[in-house]
Amino acid sequence: MVFLHLFVVNRSGGLIHHRHLSNKAPKIGTNEWLRIGSTFHSLHAIAAEASPVRLPGGKNSNDGIEEMVTGGMVLRSFQTRTGIKFVLTAEPQTPDLGQVLKEIYVLYTECVLKDPFYELEMPIRSELFVHAVDALVERVQNAVSISPTKHR
Amino acid sequence: MNRLSAPTSISVNILDRPIGGRGSRSTSEQTVSLSMFSYLYSEIVQYHQNRVDSISELERKLEATGYGVGLRVLELLTFRTKDYTRETSLMNMLQFVSTTAWKSLFGKAADSLERSIDHADEYMIVDYAPITSTFVSVPADFGGLSVDAYISGMIGGMLDGAGFPARVTAHSVALEDVVLPPRKEKAVFLVKFAASVLERDAHLS
Numbered sequence: 001m002v003f004l005h006l007f008v009v010n011r012s013g014g015l016i017h018h019r020h021l022s023n024k025a026p027k028i029g030t031n032e033w034l035r036i037g038s039t040f041h042s043l044h045a046i047a048a049e050a051s052p053v054r055l056p057g058g059k060n061s062n063d064g065i066e067e068m069v070t071g072g073m074v075l076r077s078f079q080t081r082t083g084i085k086f087v088l089t090a091e092p093q094t095p096d097l098g099q100v101l102k103e104i105y106v107l108y109t110e111c112v113l114k115d116p117f118y119e120l121e122m123p124i125r126s127e128l129f130v131h132a133v134d135a136l137v138e139r140v141q142n143a144v145s146i147s148p149t150k151h152r
Numbered sequence: 153m154n155r156l157s158a159p160t161s162i163s164v165n166i167l168d169r170p171i172g173g174r175g176s177r178s179t180s181e182q183t184v185s186l187s188m189f190s191y192l193y194s195e196i197v198q199y200h201q202n203r204v205d206s207i208s209e210l211e212r213k214l215e216a217t218g219y220g221v222g223l224r225v226l227e228l229l230t231f232r233t234k235d236y237t238r239e240t241s242l243m244n245m246l247q248f249v250s251t252t253a254w255k256s257l258f259g260k261a262a263d264s265l266e267r268s269i270d271h272a273d274e275y276m277i278v279d280y281a282p283i284t285s286t287f288v289s290v291p292a293d294f295g296g297l298s299v300d301a302y303i304s305g306m307i308g309g310m311l312d313g314a315g316f317p318a319r320v321t322a323h324s325v326a327l328e329d330v331v332l333p334p335r336k337e338k339a340v341f342l343v344k345f346a347a348s349v350l351e352r353d354a355h356l357s
Binding site for chain 1: 190
C-alpha cells in the first residue's frame with residue numbers, strides 16, 4: 001500500500017514533472033517518462049472522445065481516463081480546468097488517491113504558480129513543491145499504516 | 153494640542169482608504185490576501201528579471217521598487233500615531249522599523265533585531281518567514297539571489313525618510329536545524345548606517 005510514481009503532463013502532452021515516491025517504484029529513465037507522459041495524454045484524449053455517454057451541456061466533455069486498475073498497480077489521473085494532468089500510481093487498493101491528487105494540485109498552485117521563476121507549461125523545478133509533495137506523501141502513508149485498513 | 157482626525161467618513165476615493173477596510177474593524181477585511189500579494193510580487197520579479205543583465209542588478213531593482221513604499225509607509229505610520237512622534241535615536245528607530253512598521257506591514261513583529269559583533273555600524277533584522285519568498289524557489293543557477301530585496305528596499309526607504317541614511321541588503325541564510333516544512337531559509341536584512349548617523353547618535357546620547 002504505497003505510492004509509486006507521480007507525473008504531471010501539461011496541456012500539450014509534454015511531461016513537466018515526474019518523480020518516484022517510494023523505493024518500491026520501478027526505475028524508469030527520463031526518456032521513457034517522456035514517452036509515458038505523451039502516450040497517456042493521447043489515450044486520455046481518445047478516451048474522452050470515445051466516451052459513449054454525453055451529459056447535456058457537455059458537462060463531462062473533459063472526461064478522460066480517471067482510473068486504471070491492474071493486478072500490480074492502480075493509476076489515478078486528475079485533470080485541472082486548464083488541462084494539466086496530475087497522475088499518481090500506487091500499489092493496488094491504496095485508498096484516498098483522488099484526495100491526495102487534489103492536495104498535490106493545491107501544492108502546485110501554491111508553490112509553482114506563485115513562483116516568479118516558473119514559466120507556464122515548462123518543467124517544474126521548484127524545490128518547495130518537491131519538499132511539500134514529499135511531506136504530503138509521508139503524512140498520508142503514515143496515516144494509512146496506522147489506521148487499520150478494511151481491505152486486509 | 154490641535155489634533156487632526158483621519159478623514160474616514162468623507163473619503164470617497166479608493167486610494168484614500170486601506171484596501172478592503174471599508175470602515176470595518178474586522179481584521180479579515182483590513183488585510184490583503186497573501187495569494188494576491190504573491191501573484192503581484194511574482195509579476196514584479198518577472199518584470200524586472202526581463203530587464204536586467206545580472207543577479208545583483210535584479211536585487212537593486214527590487215530594492216528600488218520597495219524604497220518608495222518604505223517612504224510612504226513611514227509617512228503613513230507617523231500620521232497615524234496620535235501626536236506625530238518621530239524617532240530621533242538610532243535604537244528607537246530600529247525598534248520602530250522591526251516592530252511597529254513590521255506589524256502594520258506583515259501583521260507580526262520581526263523575529264529578531266541584532267547588533268553585529270564585528271561592526272558597530274551594522275544591525276541585522278531577522279525574519280523567518282518573509283512574505284516575499286513564501287512561495288518562491290530560487291533556481292540554483294541564480295546563485296545567492298534574495299527575492300526579499302524588496303523588503304530591504306522598504307527598510308532603506310523608512311530609514312532614509314527618517315533621517316538615518318543606511319545601506320540595507322537582504323540575505324537568505326540556511327537554517328541550521330532543518331525542520332521542514334515550512335522554511336529552510338531565513339531572511340536577514342543587514343542594515344549598514346552611514347558614518348554621519350553614528351556620529352550624530354553618539355552626540356545625542
